Amino acid sequence: MSFTTSEENYIKGIFHLQQETGLVNTNSLAAEMQTRPASVTDMLKKLKSKKLLQYEKYKGFKLNEAGKKAALDVVRKHRLWEFFLVEKLKFDWDKVHPIAEELEHISSEELVQRLDNFLGNPSFDPHGDPIPDKNGKIPVIKQQSLSEIPFKKNVTVSSVGNQTAQMLDMLKHYNIAIGTQLTILKKFEFDGSLEIKVSKQNACIISEQVAKNVFVHDV
Amino acid sequence: MSFTTSEENYIKGIFHLQQETGLVNTNSLAAEMQTRPASVTDMLKKLKSKKLLQYEKYKGFKLNEAGKKAALDVVRKHRLWEFFLVEKLKFDWDKVHPIAEELEHISSEELVQRLDNFLGNPSFDPHGDPIPDKNGKIPVIKQQSLSEIPFKKNVTVSSVGNQTAQMLDMLKHYNIAIGTQLTILKKFEFDGSLEIKVSKQNACIISEQVAKNVFVHDV
DNA sequence: AATAAAATTTAGACAAAACTAAAAATATTA
DNA sequence: TAATATTTTTAGTTTTGTCTAAATTTTATT
Ligand SMILES: [Mn+2]
Ligand SMILES: [Mn+2]
Ligand SMILES: [Mn+2]
Ligand SMILES: [Mn+2]
Numbered sequence: 001m002s003f004t005t006s007e008e009n010y011i012k013g014i015f016h017l018q019q020e021t022g023l024v025n026t027n028s029l030a031a032e033m034q035t036r037p038a039s040v041t042d043m044l045k046k047l048k049s050k051k052l053l054q055y056e057k058y059k060g061f062k063l064n065e066a067g068k069k070a071a072l073d074v075v076r077k078h079r080l081w082e083f084f085l086v087e088k089l090k091f092d093w094d095k096v097h098p099i100a101e102e103l104e105h106i107s108s109e110e111l112v113q114r115l116d117n118f119l120g121n122p123s124f125d126p127h128g129d130p131i132p133d134k135n136g137k138i139p140v141i142k143q144q145s146l147s148e149i150p151f152k153k154n155v156t157v158s159s160v161g162n163q164t165a166q167m168l169d170m171l172k173h174y175n176i177a178i179g180t181q182l183t184i185l186k187k188f189e190f191d192g193s194l195e196i197k198v199s200k201q202n203a204c205i206i207s208e209q210v211a212k213n214v215f216v217h218d219v
Numbered sequence: 220m221s222f223t224t225s226e227e228n229y230i231k232g233i234f235h236l237q238q239e240t241g242l243v244n245t246n247s248l249a250a251e252m253q254t255r256p257a258s259v260t261d262m263l264k265k266l267k268s269k270k271l272l273q274y275e276k277y278k279g280f281k282l283n284e285a286g287k288k289a290a291l292d293v294v295r296k297h298r299l300w301e302f303f304l305v306e307k308l309k310f311d312w313d314k315v316h317p318i319a320e321e322l323e324h325i326s327s328e329e330l331v332q333r334l335d336n337f338l339g340n341p342s343f344d345p346h347g348d349p350i351p352d353k354n355g356k357i358p359v360i361k362q363q364s365l366s367e368i369p370f371k372k373n374v375t376v377s378s379v380g381n382q383t384a385q386m387l388d389m390l391k392h393y394n395i396a397i398g399t400q401l402t403i404l405k406k407f408e409f410d411g412s413l414e415i416k417v418s419k420q421n422a423c424i425i426s427e428q429v430a431k432n433v434f435v436h437d438v
Numbered sequence: 439a440a441t442a443a444a445a446t447t448t449a450g451a452c453a454a455a456a457c458t459a460a461a462a463a464t465a466t467t468a
Numbered sequence: 469t470a471a472t473a474t475t476t477t478t479a480g481t482t483t484t485g486t487c488t489a490a491a492t493t494t495t496a497t498t
Contacts, residue, residue: 006485026446039486041447046484058446058493089333099327108318114308225455245476258456260477265454277463277476 001050001070005105008074009033010043011052012104014063015071023060072136078104079125079132080115086126087119093126093177094168127168128159128178128215146194146214151184154219161213170210175201181219220269220289224324227293228252229262230271231323233282234290242279291355297323298344298351299334305345306338312345312396313387346387347378347397347434365413365433370403373438380432389429394420400438 192208411427
């Protein structure tokens with residue numbers, strides 16, 4: 001089965017939302033996709049007729065197995081292209097998302113497989129998100145928010161929660177990236193800020209907001 | 220100015236035809252684009268309103284400077300991606316055209332510039348066609364059809380005229396690619412076939428049809 | 439339980455890009 | 469030059485994906 005760019009974007013949007021909420025509703029998908037609820041309803045009918053989702057009027061919806069398979073395929077392509085853009089073309093990690101948003105719709109199966117091999121079959125994209133393999137299998141890692149880590153414990157940054165360009169740009173200025181090692185030195189009770197030591201740099205202070213969106217695992 | 224995928228494909232098609240004929244007519248563009256003359260007329264109106272071509276009803280049409288610039292930009296992207304697919308992903312040269320036909324529409328300017336650098340700013344694509352630089356400048360080489368070359372002269376293959384997958388697949392089986400050195404040993408008057416010696420392989424025979432579509436330059 | 443609010447769907451419209459069939463313009467030929 | 473053939477354009481549809489406004493259904497509140 002093959003899908004249009006628009007169908008693929010919706011499928012991916014639904015997949016993303018149902019990870020958190022199980023059932024998805026029309027308004028939240030419209031917000032996610034930056035479109036109107038009426039447009040979502042139209043697309044839901046089409047995706048249902050293509051047997052990609054369970055959907056009853058007014059009752060919410062979610063992808064079935066075929067839909068999840070399709071979603072994982074788009075996610076795989078998105079993340080492989082992001083990896084390519086950062087590792088091979090030396091893009092900054094806060095610039096690659098919109099480009100991958102286009103590249104993920106290139107249809108050739110063989111292209112994806114060869115790209116995967118060319119890149120060395122990476123397991124995580126530049127933001128620390130797992131890259132599904134060609135069967136849709138996703139690697140899992142145990143990670144915690146930096147806001148839950150005790151003082152003086154050495155940890156490695158594994159992924160980023162909020163992946164807006166604004167957030168990623170900020171982390172870039174802190175010299176924080178996937179794989180960066182750091183330790184928490186102190187918590188300021190006033191606003192929940194954390195003083196942290198990033199690898200061999202001077203200590204610096206990050207807001208609670210930032211800390212909550214940085215995920216880490218043991219060194 | 221930015222264009223839709225369809226607009227870009229038409230612009231490229233017109234550019235290709237006007238290289239040979241100067242003025243282009245509706246039916247030949249329809250044939251080139253595998254579409255209907257009525258669809259061509261529709262698009263011509265749109266491209267004229269975008270000031271990309273000179274066009275008077277029933278009188279033929281051709282790209283103006285803005286149109287040529289746009290065409291060269293698409294051609295540049297197409298050929299850079301083809302180079303990437305063959306040189307980095309190890310695709311055979313007869314498989315890359317349809318994939319590049321999609322990739323050429325990815326919009327990021329920075330992507331093209333970084334890809335160009337990553338590839339080492341190549342001057343020719345895998346089929347020997349010149350890659351325009353970012354200003355639209357095209358490298359030229361002096362080349363002749365293999366059918367016009369005298370016997371025993373050592374020449375290097377520089378490009379292919381007919382680039383259908385069928386032709387490219389055939390040349391692959393002859394072990395003929397861009398850069399291959401060869402010599403003509405004999406011409407058969409019966410059907411114009413040529414006996415040629417390809418680098419260090421055994422002599423072989425190619426049809427007049429093939430010879431006419433292989434372009435070569437001095438070693 | 440009745441009413442108000444929010445969420446969702448339907449109805450109808452629009453733009454892009456294609457198509458077919460018919461009309462109009464141009465080119466060819468007798 | 470008149471008749472015929474070819475080329476091109478126009479008129480009217482279709483499909484996909486979007487939108488607004490209105491109607492409907494569900495949920496929350498008095
Ligand atoms: Mn996308
Ligand atoms: Mn990512
Ligand atoms: Mn194309
Ligand atoms: Mn080529």
